[in-house]
Amino acid sequence: MTTSHGAPRRFGRLRMAGAALAALLVAGTGTATQATASPKAPDTLPTPPVPSLAWTDCQGGYECANADVPLDHRNPTGQKITLAVVRKKAADPAKRKGTLFMQPGGPGNSGVDFVRNNYDDLPAALRESFDVFGYDVRGVGRSSALTCFDDTRYSKAVTDAKGVPGPDAFGPALTEAAAFNQACLDNAGSLLPYVGTEYVARDIDLLRRALGEEQLTYYGRSFGSYIGTVYASMFPKRVRALTLDGAYDPYAYAYRPYAYDRAQYLALDGAMGRFLDWCAADQATCGFGDGDPRG
Template identity: 45%
Template structure:
């Protein structure tokens, strides 16, 4: 899920003598063969309101045939407030995959530290297939409503057949509506696009902040272009060496850890609808899920029944940000006491970027398209179910929902031979990896693993809750991150912020 979706719920010259600036030379001097036109293109910015400027940039659809088709990437920037001390561009990605980098900067660009806003152009871009960058569109609103209402915790073969049928329909729709895009939307190409943008915007080296999936994108960038790394922050790390299904299994464990943290906090409060005992509280949530499976909850937003899947999605969304825990307590109170799933449905809709009029952004389609082409999937449902069973044991509240959610990849028309492997980015400048101890969506062990894989990895940790760390407001994390991005000097490896 895109970090931007959750965060929005809460919230020209240069100095050649500046030692923090990369060496002055042509950023496109070493453009790869056949790509000079892209690396040397001029980006024409225009005002797009609120102090922001917008533009587009051309990249090849297929980097092995750069002279063939092109696509346009949508860009936004918040210009540096102190042009006389400007270091360069700070590229960003909010996660997903499928999160709009343009909307992320429009909504949260001013939440970056004062030093960063003063000395960098804060850059957002929609990766290929996302937002306004030749978006992948597979499913319309009613089709996605049906997909998300499908029982993603099937209890018997009949229900497995139903979730399999919906997953196959999803893949078939993508094959019919976006066949020429699907093979090219993967992270490998998106990382190459980033290097084109770096050069086109005049940066000799890459300075980057990536959250959640943005860490995966940043890792792929560093692996392909280690010599071009100035400073990379990878916040809420994804482990690139895990398989597609193991990634989902581990993610479900992260949600279970986060739920236990929420429950431990809730049972101490007078408005907690789960009682005073943590074990009994977890059982009450499981009972609510089972109740919604047998008879969906009602809601006063529209005619949709609030199924077990939607209940679970609503709970999961609220675990992304600790500031949403009071909302989750209220939503659970309504659901448990009155059978009213209105608040949980609203949270679920926010997770998948569904508007109240029934339309969706392309986040879900892009998320599926990128994930399915990035790593191979099991060959059939029977093999896939082994991972579901593993997740159900490790994460009883979330395991099946998380893992079955990736089933369309089994039927995906664009296959990949790209195998997951460790990323070392040998020869790069120091790379800062940030992990939050009780992160629901990117478990802390992934940050530990990625920092260890990278030859120059430095681990910064937050003893906290919620998804990613930098934009959560912790002063220790903010100070360490801002100083690193400005000076390219990381904090001490293993630093723990509280």
């Protein structure tokens, strides 16, 4: 779960379906959305120490802290990695039900920013009843971000890419992808083997314990839905409620990732092509591309 560069990204305003989120308010034991991934064998890894969270004010009514978790969960007392976390406490302590974990998509988007940018759009009932919590997963944002290309190199790659590539574009695209991949390998140090989704799920379980929650209440969007599914398959008895928004098919994503995304790529490519066709035909209205929108 890496990002192309360490700069935090902003998100669109969150628009949640009331029916799905209502499940977070009323759910008891069990899940609001049933995970479909095959359960793993009972967890036999040693139990790491629970992180200690020293909360400090970080403006706007939010509290921030750092959580030290094992780099390698198979070696829980070995090297640590620090995760940046944020929360906003329940607006009505008398109605408090627990902590709502919010997980963005990506992979590679900041969970800290996700909470800050979308808190005000949560239903009032959720803001009253839950501490709203987020964090940057390992290798992302403020949690030891893995920087593959620096901003200058990344901007050049974007600038060099053509909206409508010609027949000679495939080779350069492969070369650029290989360069990006190699930069990730070169810059990752000891981090790269330990940024998979299973590690993220184990981090969530440690954070759940650090917050004093017996079970997890969770909202995950897009790739965050896959993280929630993996967590539920690993720790099914530790889930109170899940809302998986734009949920991934966990089997298809895990075993056929390129085929899984192909339909989305084709749809986006088709939409972009239709936009450029319209823009080329009506430059006075469109104004994009300085007379050559396909350039």
